[in-house]
Amino acid sequence: MTTRLIDRIRSDNPNLATKADAHSRAAAIRLFCLECMNGVRCEVRRCTAPECPLWPYRLGHGFDDGTLADTTPDDDTAGDNDATPDDSEEE
Numbered sequence: 001m002t003t004r005l006i007d008r009i010r011s012d013n014p015n016l017a018t019k020a021d022a023h024s025r026a027a028a029i030r031l032f033c034l035e036c037m038n039g040v041r042c043e044v045r046r047c048t049a050p051e052c053p054l055w056p057y058r059l060g061h062g063f064d065d066g067t068l069a070d071t072t073p074d075d076d077t078a079g080d081n082d083a084t085p086d087d088s089e090e091e
Contacts, residue, residue, distance in 0.1 A: 013034070026060045044058050
């Protein structure tokens with residue numbers, strides 16, 4: 001029996017899966033992005049698909065109503081310094 005990718009991601013991230021099941025937007029988006037990036041967490045941050053409607057929210061930020069503050073401790077963004085992109089390309 002083969003395990004679908006989303007099932008493997010959910011079993012590898014049980015806290016995230018539980019929050020998504022409880023209707024957490026942040027967790028549901030994170031699971032979607034993990035599936036899109038074949039389960040590789042660091043690739044979610046490196047995502048090169050800004051045309052995706054979920055792209056601005058993939059790291060748990062970006063909702064105007066401020067309701068996306070439910071990131072999980074096992075999230076790979078926990079403890080990261082969210083540095084802004086290097087704007088030195090204008091030189």
